[in-house]
Amino acid sequence: MTALSPTALEEAAKAFQSAYHEHADTLEGYEAMLTAAITAYLAQREKEGFVEVPVEPTVTMRKAAVEADDERTGNETCAHIYRAMLTAASQEQNDA
Structure with missing residues (x-):
């Protein structure tokens, strides 16, 4: 926390x-x-740069991570995947 x-x-x-x-x-x-x-x-x-996300990634977040991983290689991969997962979580919350 x-x-x-x-x-x-x-x-x-x-x-x-x-x-x-x-x-x-x-x-x-x-x-x-x-x-x-x-x-x-x-x-x-x-x-301040913080958002609320689930403790465990949702199916949508995991799918976004796999798609993001396919798009990049090298050092920027983790940050790119993380941003994709946060975007997916935000979109899921807005859809709810």
Whole structure:
């Protein structure tokens, strides 16, 4: 697990406070506050160069790795494969 980002935590706290002032003390209000905080945290982490991916690569990610491996050789192969897998994971998440 990566270390928590202080900047991302600040963004999450701001989003939580903003949502707190907009919502009444209801279950839906608490869900909105938590969703705002989590969304702000993840958005800041993405700005910092981190994305959320599954612990184990999905079938789509593995297929992307095989295709990327066929495209390159040498030192850049690992980075190219890694980027292809992250792109596949992101596309899968967007499709969900």
